Amino acid sequence: MSVLVYIESEEGKFKKASLEVASYAKGVAQMLGTTVTGVVFNAEDVSELGTYGVDKVLKINNSKLQDFNAEAYADALKQAVDKEVSKVVVVSQSANSKYLAPLLAVHLNAGYASNVVSLPESASSFVVKRTAFTNKAFSFTNITTDIKVVGVSKNAFGLKEAQGAATAEDFSPNLSEEDFSVNVTNVDKAKDKVTIADAEIVVSGGRGLKGPENWGMIEDLAETLGAATACSKPVSDMGWRPHSEHVGQTGKPVASNLYIAIGISGAIQHLAGINASKVKVVINNDPEAPFFKAADYGVVGDAFEIVPKLNEKLKEFKAKNA
Amino acid sequence: MKILVCISHVPDTTSKINFTDNNTKFDTNGVQFVINPNDEFGLTRAMWFKEKQGASVDVINVGGAETEPTLRKALAIGADNAIRVNTPATDGFQVAKQLANVAKEGGYDLIIAGRESIDYNGGMVPGMLAALLKANFVNTCIGLEVEGTQAKVVREIDGGKETVTAKLPLIIGAQKGLVEESDLRIPNMRGIMMARKKPLNVVEPVDVTVQTKIEKFEKPAPKGAVKLIDPDNLDELIQLLHTEAKVI
Numbered sequence: 070m071s072v073l074v075y076i077e078s079e080e081g082k083f084k085k086a087s088l089e090v091a092s093y094a095k096g097v098a099q100m101l102g103t104t105v106t107g108v109v110f111n112a113e114d115v116s117e118l119g120t121y122g123v124d125k126v127l128k129i130n131n132s133k134l135q136d137f138n139a140e141a142y143a144d145a146l147k148q149a150v151d152k153e154v155s156k157v158v159v160v161s162q163s164a165n166s167k168y169l170a171p172l173l174a175v176h177l178n179a180g181y182a183s184n185v186v187s188l189p190e191s192a193s194s195f196v197v198k199r200t201a202f203t204n205k206a207f208s209f210t211n212i213t214t215d216i217k218v219v220g221v222s223k224n225a226f227g228l229k230e231a232q233g234a235a236t237a238e239d240f241s242p243n244l245s246e247e248d249f250s251v252n253v254t255n256v257d258k259a260k261d262k263v264t265i266a267d268a269e270i271v272v273s274g275g276r277g278l279k280g281p282e283n284w285g286m287i288e289d290l291a292e293t294l295g296a297a298t299a300c301s302k303p304v305s306d307m308g309w310r311p312h313s314e315h316v317g318q319t320g321k322p323v324a325s326n327l328y329i330a331i332g333i334s335g336a337i338q339h340l341a342g343i344n345a346s347k348v349k350v351v352i353n354n355d356p357e358a359p360f361f362k363a364a365d366y367g368v369v370g371d372a373f374e375i376v377p378k379l380n381e382k383l384k385e386f387k388a389k390n391a
Numbered sequence: 392m393k394i395l396v397c398i399s400h401v402p403d404t405t406s407k408i409n410f411t412d413n414n415t416k417f418d419t420n421g422v423q424f425v426i427n428p429n430d431e432f433g434l435t436r437a438m439w440f441k442e443k444q445g446a447s448v449d450v451i452n453v454g455g456a457e458t459e460p461t462l463r464k465a466l467a468i469g470a471d472n473a474i475r476v477n478t479p480a481t482d483g484f485q486v487a488k489q490l491a492n493v494a495k496e497g498g499y500d501l502i503i504a505g506r507e508s509i510d511y512n513g514g515m516v517p518g519m520l521a522a523l524l525k526a527n528f529v530n531t532c533i534g535l536e537v538e539g540t541q542a543k544v545v546r547e548i549d550g551g552k553e554t555v556t557a558k559l560p561l562i563i564g565a566q567k568g569l570v571e572e573s574d575l576r577i578p579n580m581r582g583i584m585m586a587r588k589k590p591l592n593v594v595e596p597v598d599v600t601v602q603t604k605i606e607k608f609e610k611p612a613p614k615g616a617v618k619l620i621d622p623d624n625l626d627e628l629i630q631l632l633h634t635e636a637k638v639i
């Protein structure tokens with residue numbers, strides 16, 4: 070009866086979010102007095118997982134599973150749960166995990182809680198804290214089924230190193246034709262760009278930047294910080310930036326360590342999407358902008374002067390602290 | 392093509408969130424309810440199919456009588472029929488079960504739900520519904536074309552997008568990008584008048600075993616005041632981010 074964790078990888082490498090869900094799984098396993106089994110798809114070197122609490126790794130090597138496929142991955146995970154007699158399954162909240170988790174939950178007849186930010190309150194009653202109302206509140210949800218699926222929000226639990234080494238075992242689930250009835254024909258992914266989902270730092274611009282031609286300074290600042298770029302809703306609605314960068318209640322949630330908002334007023338719908346970010350910096354020429362109430366640090370002034378200056382100073386700082 | 396659009400009845404995005412009954416119930420006092428934004432993108436795409444390719448569009452909600460104005464709004468936008476499953480929505484699985492029960496009789500080619508509702512943000516209903524109906528499912532859908540029984544779907548992934556193909560019947564989790572914001576419709580007088588005459592069927596729920604239960608709510612702790620930094624002293628900001636906040 071181990072805790073099962075779905076470890077996402079990209080080209081054989083594990084994302085930070087995967088190591089974080091492994092850490093979470095370890096936390097649950099300790100509460101239940103059991104071990105952690107990780108499931109990986111097409112990843113060779115799994116030694117890193119032991120460091121984050123995984124005791125055993127089921128390695129699935131199957132060329133048909135090279136592209137993510139929600140139905141097939143959910144089916145494979147279900148069989149891993151059956152094999153390990155797992156009572157708790159932990160997944161991240163990446164786009165792919167959010168896609169497969171509800172399918173998996175139904176196949177397992179399991180209750181599923183998404184956007185979870187803490188370990189269960191006790192091993193006997195599985196009550197987890199989750200964000201609700203797009204980060205405007207938390208709900209404490211009791212998963213009452215025998216098997217439980219938990220989706221853990223990014224950066225909510227953090228990485229916890231453990232002493233240990235993971236043993237590896239090959240695992241070949243039986244996949245059926247129906248598992249492949251949704252087929253990927255094309256993937257269009259920015260290769261060397263930090264994405265909002267993975268970013269530790271997000272630099273975001275609003276309507277205050279006046280036009281798409283002014284985004285150069287946002288991108289420069291993001292590059293210096295190794296950050297992802299983002300924007301407010303009107304900015305993507307006007308086509309200045311792609312929809313995928315729109316942050317907020319109707320866009321993407323951000324759970325980065327640092328969120329820098331430039332020329333964004335801080336409307337309630339925007340703030341809802343960034344509440345889960347740890348530290349917020351706002352740069353705005355209007356001292357009355359509501360964002361100043363939500364921010365940790367603020368600079369009142371013209372973004373067109375401040376942002377390039379800040380970028381230069383950050384470069385100097387980086388050079389000194391490299 | 393027969394389309395079903397699942398409509399969640401949610402607090403307007405500007406709503407202040409409060410709780411009553413010892414923090415166990417959402418306080419609806421003074422809250423305006425709307426069609427869930429993700430569902431609205433889906434409904435608009437359904438209207439496009441209806442007008443351009445020929446389709447009938449039903450809308451469905453699981454909820455008490457208080458959700459009917461939201462369904463009427465969907466009718467005013469152009470849906471043909473509305474269905475309300477007469478039970479309060481308690482969790483994603485319960486809603487999916489009720490929807491599946493109605494949908495399996497309906498012979499729908501396409502079922503559109505929102506990626507998530509903006510109240511509980513569960514992101515469960517479309518996937519669970521698909522699994523219960525054993526139908527194909529594509530989440531975070533930002534593009535959809537249907538030709539005969541074949542669908543081509545664009546889905547947003549972390550850091551990009553992906554094109555997939557699947558046969559109908561298909562269930563999608565819709566979101567912003569599926570249609571342009573400017574294409575969203577506001578019901579006009581004629582639509583509102585017509586909606587009054589359109590059928591709104593109330594069906595009784597089936598029994599569902601509870602899987603998750605919200606025990607209480609909590610609001611985030613109030614934040615300390617912002618630290619303002621002189622624009623001529625940006626070094627201070629960098630120092631604070633480095634030593635105090637420890638984020639750079």
Ligand SMILES: Cc1cc2nc3c(=O)[nH]c(=O)nc-3n(C[C@H](O)[C@H](O)[C@H](O)COP(=O)(O)OP(=O)(O)OC[C@H]3O[C@@H](n4cnc5c(N)ncnc54)[C@H](O)[C@@H]3O)c2cc1C
Nearest residue numbers: 275276277301302317318319332333334338339354355372
């Ligand atoms: C149903 C619905 C859903 C919504 N969902 C979202 C959502 O998910 N995300 C979202 O972001 N919004 C959302 N909104 C929109 C939201 O209400 C606001 O309209 C939006 O967030 C405002 O964007 P903004 O701050 O970029 O623009 P504005 O409100 O125009 O603010 C621009 C800011 O820039 C400042 N500024 C101007 N010039 C400068 C300068 N030179 N230097 C520094 N600062 C400057 C101004 O003082 C102002 O504060 C939603 C609205 C609705 C109705």
